[in-house]
Amino acid sequence: xxxxxxxxxxxxxxxxxxxxxxxxxxxxxxxxxxxxxxxxxxxxxxxxxxxxxxxxxxxxxxxxxxxxxxxxxxxxxxxxxxxxxxxxxxxxxxxxxxxxxxxxxxxxxxxxxxxxxxxxxxxxxxxxxxxxxxxxxxxxxxxxxxxxxxxxxxxxxxxxxxxxxxxxxxxxxxxxxx
Numbered sequence: 001x002x003x004x005x006x007x008x009x010x011x012x013x014x015x016x017x018x019x020x021x022x023x024x025x026x027x028x029x030x031x032x033x034x035x036x037x038x039x040x041x042x043x044x045x046x047x048x049x050x051x052x053x054x055x056x057x058x059x060x061x062x063x064x065x066x067x068x069x070x071x072x073x074x075x076x077x078x079x080x081x082x083x084x085x086x087x088x089x090x091x092x093x094x095x096x097x098x099x100x101x102x103x104x105x106x107x108x109x110x111x112x113x114x115x116x117x118x119x120x121x122x123x124x125x126x127x128x129x130x131x132x133x134x135x136x137x138x139x140x141x142x143x144x145x146x147x148x149x150x151x152x153x154x155x156x157x158x159x160x161x162x163x164x165x166x167x168x169x170x171x172x173x174x175x176x177x178x
Contacts, residue, residue, distance in 0.1 A: 003119045009127060011098055012124065013124055028075055034171060042080065046075055050068055051068055051088055102130070109123070125147075126153040144163070145163035149167040150166055
């Protein structure tokens, strides 16, 4: 059986679920298992960050933080799940950016491949920053699969992976949180 790790860029997946599937909630364990049909899922790693909080958090900031905390706590209880957090930085223009998440993701992909812990990495992301790590994993013999939505993805990441799978309505429907 193919030993597989699922690496989820949750900023990407959340954006897809919100913008394309209109805030649908999925069961991350079901989603991971649906991606790993025919494989032996060794682990799922979810990369994310807690929401920004100012020095004196507003009610809205505290509420968003508490909601994300509950979500992450539930993920960590799932079988073979790990959550790795970066930090959220507020830019001068008022936008927010995750920091440290991509580096953790890339390090884990190359480390899992180098240690021969996995045979396959399922990468749920649309970020071309992962291309060097994917190329390294491929060189080390790991099969890489990019799972993406066709409305938001990176050609570079998709084309660097050995396999590709589209996030479609069937995958979402089979992963819904009830």
